[in-house]
Amino acid sequence: MTCGINRIRCCAHSLFDTTMPESQATDPQAPLLTDRFGRVINYLRLSVTDRCDFRCVYCMAEEMTFLPRQQLLTLEELAFLCRAFVELGVSRIRLTGGEPLVRRNVLSLIRSIGELPGLDELLLTSNGSQLADVADELADAGVRRINISLDSINPARFAEITRTGELHRVLKGISAAQRAGIERVKINSVIMRGRNDDEILPLLEFALERQLDISFIEEMPLGDTGRDERREELVSSEEIRQHIGEYYPLLASDAASPGPSRYHRIEGSDSRIGFISPNSHNFCDSCNRVRVTCEGRLLLCLGNEHSVDLRAVLRSHPGDLDALKQAIVAAMDIKPERHHFYDPEQPQVVRFMNTTGG
Ligand code: SAM
Ligand code: SF4
Secondary structure, three states: OOOOHHHHHHHHHHHOOOOOOHHHHHOOOOOOOEOOOOOEOOEEEEEOOOOOOOOOOOOOOOOOOOOOHHHOOOHHHHHHHHHHHHHOOOOEEEEEOOOHHHOOOHHHHHHHHHOOOOOOEEEEEEOOOOHHHHHHHHHHOOEEEEEEEOOOOOHHHHHHHHOOOOHHHHHHHHHHHHHOOOOEEEEEEEOEOOOOHHHHHHHHHHHHHOOOEEEEEOOOOOOOOOOHHHOOOEOOHHHHHHHHHOOOOOEEOOOOOOOOOEEEEOOOOOOOEEEEOOOOOOOHHHOOEEEEOOOOEEEOOOOOOOEEEHHHHHHHOOOOHHHHHHHHHHHHHHOOOOOOOOOOOOOOOOOOHHHHOO
């Protein structure tokens, strides 16, 4: 007989020698993925590759060594993993990377995830370089929202920040996504002092003109990108908000945000304007997400190293959905309460953002 969800609750904790979260022990209806702090996990961000055709200065070093292919989860393993998470109550999956669209046959993975019963939202984060070629297929596969990184609308500046990127391809990708009927296309902009902080308004106006959403992101100190001036170049969300406010009054948006983005809007526009402030505001209290790296490491927090090796479970119990679910449920017990970015008392994260999945 296969192990049902109730048995998962019972055996997950004996198998992994952890204590069942109190909420689950007392309430059989409690969501299966609940951590020690009562946070319900219903959102998975999955990195499908560490490779990328760009080398953004805040994300990667100029010279990168990528993982050998056998260390990456196969497309079948990735699909199986998504099924396990969805059966455990995850209703939203974001595919990210590296650049998810450079992974060969990624569309077949996207289609199979899109068909999972119980999944409400399939989302993608992309640098946009390949989007023009696949936007229609993504829309057909059920992708409703896409986030696209764009830190400059000046071609020379864009090439400097991404080191290898071409702006015109990304702009083409953005238009293709909108034409394909992707419901919300959002720009993600990391603002760095002295590099692109003079483009806050041009990026905002670009978004407003094209009816895109936009989030301004504070740079996080992940991986050794070879930029020693990282901390000095940090521009806080508050500073960006104030700068925008001098030109455009920002109104509170009623757009629900279960994540770290806090949304605003501008009179007369439907665009949502978000600020992601991992350094200046701690959004950990309402954290509803976990990440899986392209090697199958379940990361319980972006800013900590607490993790569980799901690839080991997948490969030691091939095709065993219950073993996988047990490992995921048990992992909830080690989700840390909060991150400690830029805290000199705490160890810094050496992982690069491209393996982690932003
Ligand atoms: N390649 C895709 C892209 O660029 O959108 C997806 C992966 S990328 C790692 C996901 C997001 O992480 C991007 O929006 C990028 O701007 C952001 N990001 C990367 N490194 C970051 C860092 N050190 N701090 C803050 N955001 C970062
Ligand atoms: Fe590639 Fe995205 Fe990282 Fe830029 S931010 S290097 S596009 S993974």
